[in-house]
Amino acid sequence: MKIDILFYPEKLKNAEDKAVVVLDVLRATTTIATALAAGAEKIYPVSSIKDAFSLKKKISGALLGGERGGIKVPGFDLGNSPLEYQGLKGRTIILSSTNGTKTLKKAVSAKTLIAGSIVNAKAVADYLLKLNLDVVFMPSGTDSQFSLEDFAGAGYIISLLAEEKKVELSDQAYVSFELARINPPEEILTRSFHGQRLINLGFARDVEYCAKLNLLDVVPVGRLQEGR
Ligand code: 3SL
Numbered sequence: 001m002k003i004d005i006l007f008y009p010e011k012l013k014n015a016e017d018k019a020v021v022v023l024d025v026l027r028a029t030t031t032i033a034t035a036l037a038a039g040a041e042k043i044y045p046v047s048s049i050k051d052a053f054s055l056k057k058k059i060s061g062a063l064l065g066g067e068r069g070g071i072k073v074p075g076f077d078l079g080n081s082p083l084e085y086q087g088l089k090g091r092t093i094i095l096s097s098t099n100g101t102k103t104l105k106k107a108v109s110a111k112t113l114i115a116g117s118i119v120n121a122k123a124v125a126d127y128l129l130k131l132n133l134d135v136v137f138m139p140s141g142t143d144s145q146f147s148l149e150d151f152a153g154a155g156y157i158i159s160l161l162a163e164e165k166k167v168e169l170s171d172q173a174y175v176s177f178e179l180a181r182i183n184p185p186e187e188i189l190t191r192s193f194h195g196q197r198l199i200n201l202g203f204a205r206d207v208e209y210c211a212k213l214n215l216l217d218v219v220p221v222g223r224l225q226e227g228r
Contacts, residue, residue, distance in 0.1 A: 001128075001161065004170040005137040005154050007146055009103040012110065012138065019133040020110035021124060023117060024140035025153040026194045027080050027203075028100025029220070030117040030210045031065070034082035036218045039089035043220065045101035049073055052096040059092050066096035070201045081206050082119075103140040104222075110136075115220035118153050118185050122214040125160035127221070135161075137173070148192040149210075155180025156213060185211040 012020060023029055032043050044059075046052045049068070053075070056062050065078035065085070072079030073096070080097050095101055107113050112131060116124045128135055137157070139150030155176035161167050162177065169177060179188075189195045189211045198207050 001132065001165055002134040002168045002170075003137070003158055003161065003173045004135070005151070005173045005176050006139065007151075007172065008144065009099065009106055009138060009141050012107050012136070015107070015110045015136055017111050017133065019112045019114060019128055019131050019135045020107045020138055021114045021116040021128070021135060021154065021157065022100070022104050022107050022138045022140065023150040023153045024097065024100025024103060025117050025149040026147075026189060026192070026198060026210055027082060027206055028095065028097040028140065029115040030119050031080055031082040031085055032095065032115045032220045033117050033120040033216050033218050035065075035085040035088055035093050036220055037216045038086050040085070040091050040093050042092045043222075044092070044094045045104040046094055046096045047102045047105050049096055052076075052094050055094050059094070062092040062094050063088075064094050064096075066101070068098060070198060070203065081203060082209055083206060099140040099142060103138060107138055113222050115222070116153065116157055118156055118210060119212050119215040120218055120220075121153070121156045122160055123217045123219050125157050125164075127219045128157075128161060129164055137176070142194045145193075147194060149189050149195060151176045152180045152183065152185070152188040156185065185213055
């Protein structure tokens with residue numbers, strides 16, 4: 001199994017035969033995993049707030065969730081805190097976040113598209129082992145900048161893969177693996193630029209939650225439509 005990781009959420013190339021794992025550990029992909037674990041039936045990631053409102057008109061009973069600048073969008077039902085996503089049995093969520101949902105849209109060409117995070121690292125690793133495809137990890141970054149927490153989040157998943165299978169790591173995948181091997185998730189998330197930003201916005205409990213390794217046994221897998 002060949003494993004690679006991108007530094008930035010650039011447009012994916014040559015991924016038609018690969019599994020692509022998009023990470024936005026703080027917080028969109030953690031929120032997606034949490035919403036599914038709380039019973040949500042479907043999650044539609046959308047890029048813009050306008051698209052979120054117009055999709056809601058077409059799906060009766062859907063909840064709107066997401067943020068801009070970390071704060072719940074006016075008129076939305078939920079923000080982007082995973083801790084808000086509870087008791088969602090059968091609900092449809094339309095989610096729009098600053099970086100994470102946009103990165104998911106950039107990965108539409110993947111053979112299999114997965115939303116990964118630290119809270120579902122083992123579930124994602126087990127799923128990848130069954131798929132047995134080459135894997136590209138795609139960190140969402142923060143406002144087009146490198147994000148430590150997504151890079152390390154991929155590393156935790158890679159280390160679980162490497163325990164079970166012979167893996168061939170690209171140079172940057174090796175760096176993310178080593179980063180995760182040496183540093184506990186909570187330290188990485190608290191130290192990261194975006195972790196600090198969330199703590200300053202009053203979301204310290206979210207940062208703590210997003211660092212909980214292997215808390216949830218769910219794998220968000222999706223096929224997205226281009227252009228929404
Ligand atoms: O950028 C994103 O997609 C968000 O997850 C950012 S935040 O953690 O909600 O601020």
